[in-house]
Amino acid sequence: MKQPAIMKELNALFNPRSVAVVGATDNRGKWGFSTFRSVNTSFQGDIYPVNQRAKTVFDRQAFARVTDIPGPVDLAVIVVPHDAVLPVMKDCVQKGAKAAVIISAGFQETGEKGRKLQDQVLAEARKGGLRFVGPNCMGTWSASCNLNAFMAPMPVMDGPLAFVTQGGNVGGSILRSANEKGVGFREYVSCGAAADIQIEDYIEYFGNDPSVRVILAYIEGLTDGRRFVEKVSAITKNKPVIAMKSGTTLAGSRAAMSHSGALAGSDAAYDAAFEAAGVIRAQTIGEFLDTAIGFLTQPLPAGDNVAILTGGGSYGVLCADACEASGLNVVELPEHVIEELNQHLPDRWSHGNPVDPAGDRDFGYYLQIPELLLPIEYVDTLLFMGFGGFSQLGPDFIASGFTVGPMDQAPPTEEEFMNMVDKILADIIISWLKKYNKPVLTTTFGEMSMHLEHGIYHYASPERAAMVLANLARYRKYLDKIGVTSKPDYDPFRICLL
């Protein structure tokens, strides 16, 4: 299959062999300091600091101009005052650089004069076939060459996500949260004003990078909605794209205008565009990242029918509320399953969905109940409440006589329990995922901060789990609508972290 042109055009951006940082400096008070530090502590290829006055920067030989650099320059990271960007771009083109990241701000977001300057920079880049990120961005990350070109330190690691963000700080928030949760990025772009490369171009690139499994986009405003739908719908046939669109209120759209210079536009128009393109829309930072992790770690549900297994009645009530509010169905259970449960659970069990053993202490049996619920043909998903982060409950739990597994076995020591329990539970959950190919979403025992571990991610709350599940179901419906069906032996959308 022929690769789209964008893969070649952005190759120097994501796979450069050499990087020049224009504006690199030893002056700690400048962005050129922190930007150069990012590149200098990550990238293993050739690095050239460019500074008009300094002989060295970070003890590396510095060059007054890009054109003074002896070797070839694939990528230029530009962090100089806005009025110096045009001559730097001219040098980059003359040098034969193929890509640039313009961190400098002071262009379209400041008004007519800035917009004009931006157009001149763009015209210059076009002359040399140079593609650029920004201006007014916070930099880029590419795991393939371990290049961190962020203007400020933001934690990032390699992983199956890719992300283009029109907001550097929202992007940084997602990076920090993702890092805390233990999930990484193959590529990350703070696209800023997106004068040259458009959001849909990045999505097209990510879509064609086989190491990317799920794509994220934070959008304040698109330049060409039609082009976005066209480009992105070609990607969503194969890979989920999750978008967060801000500026949905008057106050927010005003703020967006002064921030990225983007026209926030009608929210309904964006909803329609996302729907046409098969893009899943998230409303908050938390939902955004949790949905991405949902796509990474779960198969897609065949439908909206949910069975709930809960370690506590009230937690089941919240979960049932959250499911119904998210458009999912908390289905009735077949009579034979009820009867089977009657055999093993105390009389006071809930006798329905959610299944609540109502204080039965036999966790060994509790862990067998999913094998009754998942085989029910019309049950599409199991929500398994409250057993994530078991070990976070602390040694008190095992000291209080609880165990996982048959009650007649000797209880583990505290240390064994703490070391093993999350792994044991993860292994059981993964065995269900493999056996039934249906989503099994789990939650913590209560809004605890969780990270991906042993291939399993536990959602912080029932609402979050239900919302993520509804997003997975939405994508499944889109695929059904456009006629994409996954084969039983290989599903491009299924679990990738196991």
Add this chain to the structure above:
Amino acid sequence: MKQPAIMKELNALFNPRSVAVVGATDNRGKWGFSTFRSVNTSFQGDIYPVNQRAKTVFDRQAFARVTDIPGPVDLAVIVVPHDAVLPVMKDCVQKGAKAAVIISAGFQETGEKGRKLQDQVLAEARKGGLRFVGPNCMGTWSASCNLNAFMAPMPVMDGPLAFVTQGGNVGGSILRSANEKGVGFREYVSCGAAADIQIEDYIEYFGNDPSVRVILAYIEGLTDGRRFVEKVSAITKNKPVIAMKSGTTLAGSRAAMSHSGALAGSDAAYDAAFEAAGVIRAQTIGEFLDTAIGFLTQPLPAGDNVAILTGGGSYGVLCADACEASGLNVVELPEHVIEELNQHLPDRWSHGNPVDPAGDRDFGYYLQIPELLLPIEYVDTLLFMGFGGFSQLGPDFIASGFTVGPMDQAPPTEEEFMNMVDKILADIIISWLKKYNKPVLTTTFGEMSMHLEHGIYHYASPERAAMVLANLARYRKYLDKIGVTSKPDYDPFRICLL
């Protein structure tokens, strides 16, 4: 002022000198094991295990019946099979116990037979003037006597909150989340079926305990809405009460019925009751606890007008969206403030509200901007974005040349920075709170897990901060409506953790 009768009636529940645990056992597989362990590892008064067969439990002398105990028994914690509860209650009454916590389940939630048994237990207790919690509950906590009578280990510490929950597991979730955030409880009651003491009775008790500052209630269904409104509206004049009501959907209300046996009732009716009683309603576990922390750490806003200061443009856009969606006003700034900011910020700053310095690196000046925004008479609240958990950004931040304070001072060492920065920021924020008596809500740099530190709590996201602020404003409006005005020199609703 005369104390209401409830303070005496529930005194033995929250301040017992002696506790009997009926059903205490050395058998690790039983709830009587974990319940007795909770009491045994916390309470410093007299503890009596009651067990029909054992001579000792946890190496303490055990008694076959409550009536066999030599000393007086103030409180009995009952964790025996449901059909043994009635004779135990008879013994408790005969012994002269004044309070009981019935953990045992199998009463009204199981149907007519269980309801009848429950009524018999209640009649027996009434004979002896004994008040009881439950049945079908997970136990209680009282900081005044350090009594933890939980059936399963849940972390809890002393603090300014009090909580009654109709869901033991939702309660446990809140306890764990609160513990992670570093906030504690003066009293905590899992009320279960609430056969005797009603939710509004606990709220009345908490309302009259001067060490309680904010009251939380998780409700599945009330028995007598009118009584609730009457009792609770007497409390909300002095103290905020935050309620979470579940069973709002058909699936949820069905689950509630099988769980607590409560009639979830019409959601609109609950909304009306909460409004009449001045109760603030939270929708999720996260909003529930975050709102409580908001009441603990902030003065009430005089109105809905918000100024936003953001370290990043996109974060400001999200915040503006969140404020407007929560019914708050992102107001325009007066000309003189804009002009003042023009003097100090780069041309590309946002020139409005949200105030976004657009990448200005002078954090010293950034920290002076609130002193321009808070004095604006019509600004009721400052939302200060993205500077919570500064130290969580890691040593990379200071290594990248950033500092807090004037840029011309020597930067702190990494260690100094990490140790000091959160404290420095907290001190500055507290100084603004004291000087202006207006709420200053802060957020982290992005959905990080935060805890109360140095008297300051940073919200995980702009949406969460806006939602909490809207809840504070809602309570202020209720107080205005009923004619409660706070005096400038003493405000019972203001900050208590500083």
